Amino acid sequence: MPHPEPTIRSIPLSRLELAPENVRKTPADPAAFAELKASIAAHGLLENLIVRAEDTGEDPGSGPGQAPIERCAVVAGGRRLAAMKALAEEGVLDADHPVPCRVIGAEENAGEVSLAENVVRVAMHPADQVVAFSGLSSSGVSVSAIAARFGVTERLVEQRLSLGGAAPELLDAYRAEEMDLDTLKAFTVTTDHARQMAVWEQVKEYGYGPSGWQVRRLLTEENVSAVSAVARFVGEEAYEAAGGTLTRDLFAEEDARGIWFDDPVLLNELAAEKLRAAADELKKRWKWAEAVVEADWSAIAGFGRISPEPSAPTDEEKAERERLWARHDELVNTDEDEWTDELGQEAEALEARLRSIDEAVSARAAFRPDDYDLAGCIATIGHDGALKVVEGLVRPEDMPGRTDAGETNGADPGRVDAPFAAPSDPRAKVRKETGIGIGLADDQRAVRTTIVKAYLSGDFEAAFDLTLFQFACAAFADNHMAGCLDIAFRETADRPPARANYEDFAAWSPGEAMLAELPGLSLAWMENEDEDAAFAAMRALPEAEKKALYAAAVTRSLKGQLAFEPDARPEFEATVARLDIDFAKHVRPSADMFWSRITKDRILAIARATLGPVWASARAKYKKADLARAMEEAFAADPPEGLKPRAHAAALAWTLPGFAPFDTGRVEEAGEEDPPSEEPGPDAVDGEAPDSATGDAPTDAESGPDADDTAGGDTPAGGELARAIDAMNAVPTADGSLRVIVQGFDSADALVNGEAGDIPEFLRGD
Structure with a gap:
C-alpha cells in the first residue's frame, strides 16, 4: 500500500514531547549526546523529526492559515528532541524554536516508523570523517573549533587529520575494506601521494592482504620514484647536474613512472638547498622562515597559527x-x-x-602588518611537487602573553590559535639518544640475535627457562599469548628484509656461520609417516639429544631485539647475560657496517671514551669517511702502528650499542643532535685527511702517557659484567635462598675478601 506524501511542518519546540511508541528506551551515551548537542548548536537540525499530532481536533500545522496545535508526540528523533530541549534550557535555543517535523497520520504504525528510523541507518565511515575534518582544517578552522562543532575530542580530530595525509584513492580503498586502519596509518609516514600509490599498487595484489608493516618498509626503500613530489620539485636536470644517477625501466611507458632517483640523500640535499633559497626570500617579509622537505600535519601542529584577515x-x-x-x-x-x-x-x-x-x-584575505613581526612560515614541497608556503606560524616562545612586568608582548592573544603538543614517540627518543638510525638498528638487531641464537642452541637450561616462561604466561597470565599447547611457533628470520639478498651481510653477521656449524640434530624420527611412531621414536632419543633438539628448536623462534629498544623483553636480556656472550670477540665495527652510518660527533664521542681524548682531538678535522676508516683500524684485532696496548684493549672490549645485556646504547660525550631516520651519508668538513688513517696523525706515543687513561675504569666490559651479576642475583639458589654474587674479585677463580664467593660457572675461568 503506497504511503501518503509526507507533510513537513515547522512546529515550536515547546509543543513537542516524546511519544510512548518511540522504540529507543536505553539512555543515550553521555559522550554521544554531547556530540549531538554540539552538532545541533553549530549546524542546526540536519534531519527532521517524525511526529504524530495529538488528537485535539486542530490542524497539525503552524503555517499561514493553519491553527497551531497544542501538542505533537515525537515518534522518531527522541535523542534530537532531548538535545534541543537541553539547548533550550541552556539558553542556546529559544523555547519556541521552530523544528521541522514530518507529520504522520493515524493510518501509519508509529512504532514501526520509529523502529525503521532507528534501525535502517549507517554510521559515518571514518574515511568520510577524515575528508570532512581535513576540509575544515584546510579552510583555516582550528582543531579545537572542529572538536567543538562536532562534540568530539581534540585527540580524535588530530588522529583524523593525520590520516588526511593519505591519497584519496587510499581512503576509497579503506572505505571498500581493501585495507585495514593500521595499513592506512602506515601510508602517512610520507605525505607524498605518488609514493603512497606506488606502494599500494604493489601490496594490494598480495594474496594474504597488505599490512601496515609491509607498507612502512616499502615507503622507506632507497630509490625514489620520479613522480614523487620531492623528485618533481628538484627535477631530473638539476639532480643529474649534481652528479646523481637515474634508473630507467626501458619497458615502462615513456613517462616519469619508469624512472627512479638512485641517491635519496643527494635528492633531499638538493631539495633542502632549493627550499632554503625560497626561505631566505620569505625572511624578508616574515619574522622567520624555515625550509622543511616534508612538512606533514604533525610538523605544523607544534606552532601557533595566525589566520589572515x-x-x-x-x-x-x-x-x-x-x-x-x-x-x-x-x-x-x-x-x-x-x-x-x-x-x-x-x-x-x-x-x-x-x-x-x-x-x-x-x-x-591578508595578514596584518604586525603579523609579519610575530609569525613566520615554512617553505616545503606540496603534493604536486611545487613550492608550498605555510604562513602565519607562531613559535611557542613567541605566543602572545603577559611579560613579568604585566605587559603583553604586543600581539592580540585572541587571533593566535595555540599549538598542540606532538605525541611522544619512545622509539624516536631512543634513536636520538643512541644515534642509531632505523636501518642501522635493523642490521645490528639481526647481527646480535643470530649470535644469541647460536649460544642459546647449546644451552638447554636457558632455552627451557625461556620456553617455560612463555608457556606459563600463556596458561596463567590474564593477557596470555595465542597456538595440544596453544602456543604459536614461528621461525624468525636471521636478516632484516632489506638485507635478504645482500651478499656482504654474512661478513657483518658471524652468527649466521655459527648457526650453520652447530652439531647435527637427531631428526631421523621425523621421517616416520605414522605420527604415533614418530612420537615414540622421539621419546626414545637419549636425553642429551632431546635437550639439544629442544634448545635448537627454541632458538629458531627467538625474536630479535637490541637492549636499548623501548620494547626490549627483560627475559631476553637476562638470558643474554646468562649465556655470557663475548660480542666484542665476535663482531668488530667496520667502516661500512657501522662507523659510516652514525654521525661524526658520535664517532668522536666513542673515540674519546675508548681511545682517549688526545687520539680523538687529533682526528677531529678528518672527513667522515677517513675518520670511519681510522676507527675501523683502531678497533680491529690487529692494532695500527702507534696505538698503545691499553687503548687497543679498550677498543677490543667495546661492543656495539645495544649488544651487551641491558645496555642503554648511550655515549655520555655524544652530542644531542637528532640522528636521521636512516643512515647519514658522509659529511665533508674542513681540513684534509692524511694519506692514511693513522700515518700523519699524532701517534698515541706522542700524545702523552695519559692519552688513553679514559679507557680504564668502568669499561663497557665491566658494565656488562655488573649487569650480568645483577641478573644472576635475582635468580634464587637451589635451596630457595637468595643468591649473593659480588664483584670484588680479580679473576673468576680468585677469593673474595679471603673467602670463596658464590660465583656462577659462566663467570669462572677455564
Whole structure:
C-alpha cells in the first residue's frame, strides 16, 4: 500500500514531547549526546523529526492559515528532541524554536516508523570523517573549533587529520575494506601521494592482504620514484647536474613512472638547498622562515597559527550572490514533477559560480602588518611537487602573553590559535639518544640475535627457562599469548628484509656461520609417516639429544631485539647475560657496517671514551669517511702502528650499542643532535685527511702517557659484567635462598675478601 506524501511542518519546540511508541528506551551515551548537542548548536537540525499530532481536533500545522496545535508526540528523533530541549534550557535555543517535523497520520504504525528510523541507518565511515575534518582544517578552522562543532575530542580530530595525509584513492580503498586502519596509518609516514600509490599498487595484489608493516618498509626503500613530489620539485636536470644517477625501466611507458632517483640523500640535499633559497626570500617579509622537505600535519601542529584577515565581498559580488541565492531558493522549491535536466544543469552551474565568488573573496584575505613581526612560515614541497608556503606560524616562545612586568608582548592573544603538543614517540627518543638510525638498528638487531641464537642452541637450561616462561604466561597470565599447547611457533628470520639478498651481510653477521656449524640434530624420527611412531621414536632419543633438539628448536623462534629498544623483553636480556656472550670477540665495527652510518660527533664521542681524548682531538678535522676508516683500524684485532696496548684493549672490549645485556646504547660525550631516520651519508668538513688513517696523525706515543687513561675504569666490559651479576642475583639458589654474587674479585677463580664467593660457572675461568 503506497504511503501518503509526507507533510513537513515547522512546529515550536515547546509543543513537542516524546511519544510512548518511540522504540529507543536505553539512555543515550553521555559522550554521544554531547556530540549531538554540539552538532545541533553549530549546524542546526540536519534531519527532521517524525511526529504524530495529538488528537485535539486542530490542524497539525503552524503555517499561514493553519491553527497551531497544542501538542505533537515525537515518534522518531527522541535523542534530537532531548538535545534541543537541553539547548533550550541552556539558553542556546529559544523555547519556541521552530523544528521541522514530518507529520504522520493515524493510518501509519508509529512504532514501526520509529523502529525503521532507528534501525535502517549507517554510521559515518571514518574515511568520510577524515575528508570532512581535513576540509575544515584546510579552510583555516582550528582543531579545537572542529572538536567543538562536532562534540568530539581534540585527540580524535588530530588522529583524523593525520590520516588526511593519505591519497584519496587510499581512503576509497579503506572505505571498500581493501585495507585495514593500521595499513592506512602506515601510508602517512610520507605525505607524498605518488609514493603512497606506488606502494599500494604493489601490496594490494598480495594474496594474504597488505599490512601496515609491509607498507612502512616499502615507503622507506632507497630509490625514489620520479613522480614523487620531492623528485618533481628538484627535477631530473638539476639532480643529474649534481652528479646523481637515474634508473630507467626501458619497458615502462615513456613517462616519469619508469624512472627512479638512485641517491635519496643527494635528492633531499638538493631539495633542502632549493627550499632554503625560497626561505631566505620569505625572511624578508616574515619574522622567520624555515625550509622543511616534508612538512606533514604533525610538523605544523607544534606552532601557533595566525589566520589572515578575511576580505569583504565587493558590492558587485554581494549583488551577484543575492541574485544567485534567490534563484537557488526557487530551484530548491521546484516541484519534483516540474524538474528537468536543464534545471539540474542550471543548479550545478549556479553552485559552481557561488563557490567561485567565495574562493575569490577568500583569496583576498591578508595578514596584518604586525603579523609579519610575530609569525613566520615554512617553505616545503606540496603534493604536486611545487613550492608550498605555510604562513602565519607562531613559535611557542613567541605566543602572545603577559611579560613579568604585566605587559603583553604586543600581539592580540585572541587571533593566535595555540599549538598542540606532538605525541611522544619512545622509539624516536631512543634513536636520538643512541644515534642509531632505523636501518642501522635493523642490521645490528639481526647481527646480535643470530649470535644469541647460536649460544642459546647449546644451552638447554636457558632455552627451557625461556620456553617455560612463555608457556606459563600463556596458561596463567590474564593477557596470555595465542597456538595440544596453544602456543604459536614461528621461525624468525636471521636478516632484516632489506638485507635478504645482500651478499656482504654474512661478513657483518658471524652468527649466521655459527648457526650453520652447530652439531647435527637427531631428526631421523621425523621421517616416520605414522605420527604415533614418530612420537615414540622421539621419546626414545637419549636425553642429551632431546635437550639439544629442544634448545635448537627454541632458538629458531627467538625474536630479535637490541637492549636499548623501548620494547626490549627483560627475559631476553637476562638470558643474554646468562649465556655470557663475548660480542666484542665476535663482531668488530667496520667502516661500512657501522662507523659510516652514525654521525661524526658520535664517532668522536666513542673515540674519546675508548681511545682517549688526545687520539680523538687529533682526528677531529678528518672527513667522515677517513675518520670511519681510522676507527675501523683502531678497533680491529690487529692494532695500527702507534696505538698503545691499553687503548687497543679498550677498543677490543667495546661492543656495539645495544649488544651487551641491558645496555642503554648511550655515549655520555655524544652530542644531542637528532640522528636521521636512516643512515647519514658522509659529511665533508674542513681540513684534509692524511694519506692514511693513522700515518700523519699524532701517534698515541706522542700524545702523552695519559692519552688513553679514559679507557680504564668502568669499561663497557665491566658494565656488562655488573649487569650480568645483577641478573644472576635475582635468580634464587637451589635451596630457595637468595643468591649473593659480588664483584670484588680479580679473576673468576680468585677469593673474595679471603673467602670463596658464590660465583656462577659462566663467570669462572677455564
